[in-house]
Amino acid sequence: DFWLVHRPWIDQVVIETPDCDKWVREPYVMDVWLDSGVAWIAAVDGERNRELWEKLYPYSWVTEAIDQTRGWFYSLLASSVVYTGRAPYKSLLITGHIVDKFGQKMSKSKGNVIWAKDLLAKYGADPVRLYLLTKAAPWETLSFDPDEVKSAVSQLNILWNVVKFADTYMELDGFSADKYKLGEWLDKALDEDRWLLSELNKMATEVAKYAEAFELHNAARAWADLVVETLSHRYIRLLRRRVWSEEPREDKYAAYAVLFHVLKAALIVGSMFVPHIADYLWQSFVRKYDKSAEESVHLARYPEPGPVDEELAEAFDELFRVFSLAAEARNKAGIKLRWPVSKLIVSGAQRLAKYSHLLAYLANAKAVEAGDCAGDGYIKHEEAGVSVCVPAKLEPELYYEALAREIVRRIQVMRKEMNLAVNDNIDVYVESGDEELKKAVESQRVYISNEVRAVKLELGRGPNGSYWREWDIEGAKAKIYIRKA
Known part of the structure; x- marks a missing residue:
């Protein structure tokens, strides 16, 4: 019976064998945590490697889940204090448990287990890491909802697209970090460029502060906010018109110098949260324009934050x-x-x-x-x-301009479908029976042509072999034909 293995009943069990008199329960059993509890010295064989052990001891940081409080954390502390009179660690982080999205403990019997290998296969390691980091504080219980990982995927897609945007225009305009050094071009930058640098400094300062305090959720959120809100939703929106211009404007190259500096620093900071995509973009983007950059983002020093312009x-x-x-x-x-x-x-x-x-x-x-x-x-x-x-x-006088912008949007969609490069010129033909739409093309010809890089913009049917689509533009039917010029 099960109760027999517990005291006091187990003490009544005596086993006799031919080789010895009697076998009884050992009354003084050491805690099973003793072996891992002396890891502070055993892991480096400290008795024989005294110099190495004394260099490392006490250790800066220890982390495990909350269920290790009585087990590992205490056995480390107790054995070290008994042996050396000192605690074996300077600080520790006790993490919470991960439960399902309803707050229930995961178990095979409940059928609510989320397997890491399935998540990694579906989303990749970095989105899962970013989700775990930003979802909750490390010491809190985390309710894991697999569908919420999609938000991290979206954030990293935004990072990817921002870098792709920068790469596209920097390559077109012959940018290099050596030729356009930030310090030499900063006086030609606009206020929005200086604002971006200030926001980078703020983010780098906050991430360092939060990481030192183990507030990894706040650190990761501050980094993601710079990428999504500051860079993508705000700065790039302001920058598009400047880089779209083919004029060799000094403030455009100043913007490139600023944007490259910010992206490079953002990848360094982000490498602690999303190490794989950070290093991929470092290799494909940073080292492309900065030949002196470190071999890996993980070999680069943390950026030294500058002043924040409040x-x-x-x-x-x-x-x-x-x-x-x-x-x-x-x-x-x-x-x-x-x-x-x-x-x-x-x-x-x-x-x-x-x-x-x-x-x-x-x-x-x-x-x-x-x-x-x-x-x-x-x-x-x-x-x-x-x-x-x-x-x-x-206003009536702006109606044709509004229609022109609708036409531009559709042509841009078609350019993307044709896999045209940003600097590829095209011929455009607009066929429609709607008089208002035709007036919009005629009156806004220069604007439309500049926006879509059209060498030719004509009303009527396009030549054979043109790529075309039929559109509904504010209730008017139109066929738009495009061919590469």
């Missing part, structure tokens, strides 16, 4: 907050962001005056005015004391 940060935070309000006002009015409006009227934004040209570009407005709107001709959206007004209806 005033600039506040100004750009306000800029993007007002842009968000403008987008909400447009949504209320039913006016797409691609469609231009004559003006925005902004109230309550204290730092916007210097950057109203950036707001006009972001919000696709011909002008930005300070003040409050009155009358029925505007739609207003207001939050936290800041309001933005947009025209309630698209």
Whole structure:
């Protein structure tokens, strides 16, 4: 019976053999954690390798899950104190357990086990790592939802696309880190470039601070926020027009120097969270433009954070907050962001005056005015004391420009489907029976041609062999034909 193996009943069991008198239970049994509990000296054979052991001891950091509190953590501490009078570790991190998305312990009997090999095969190691890091604090219980790993996949796709964007235009314009050194080109940079550098410095400082405090969730979130929000959603949006220009502008090369510096530093910081994609992009992007870069991102030193420009940060935070309000006002009015409006009227934004040209570009407005709107001709959206007004209806004089932007969007889709390079020129033909659409092509010919790199833009059917698609453009049917020029 099971109860026989417990005290006091087990002490009544006596085994007799021909070779000895009697076998009884050993009354003084050592804890089974003793062997791993002396790892602080046994792992390096410290009695025979005294110099090495004394160099390492006490160890900087130990980590295990919360169930090891009584087991490994205590046995390490107790054996070390008994032997040396000192704790064997300077600090430790006790991690929480991983449970299923409903908070239930995973077990085969419940059928709710998530196998690591299946996750890695489906998503890859880095998305799983990033998800685990950002989902919860290391010491908290983590409710694991496999579907949520997709958010980490999306974040890394954004990183990939930002690097691809930079690589495309840097290659076209002959950028190299040696030729365009950041220190030599910084005086030619625009405020948005300096803002990006300040945001990088802020992120690098925060990640180091959080990592030292074991707040790995906050460290990984700060890094991901720089990649997704600061770089992709904000800076690249501002930069596109500058790099699209074929003019050899000094501020364009200054932007390349800034962007390369930021991406290089972001990959170094991110290598602790997503080591595989960070090193892949280091090899394919950083070492392509910087021949003196380390052989691996994991051999590079952590970036030395520079100063954070708080005033600039506040100004750009306000800029993007007002842009968000403008987008909400447009949504209320039913006016797409691609469609231009004559003006925005902004109230309550204290730092916007210097950057109203950036707001006009972001919000696709011909002008930005300070003040409050009155009358029925505007739609207003207001939050936290800041309001933005947009025209309630698209002005007739801007209607053709709006149609032109719809045409441009569809041509860009077709360029992508044709796998054309960014600098490939094309011939475009637009066939439609809609008079308004034809007027839009005629009146906006220069704009459309510049946006899609069209050498020729004509109304009518395209030549045989052209790639074509039929589109519905704001209720009008049109066939667009494209061929490489």
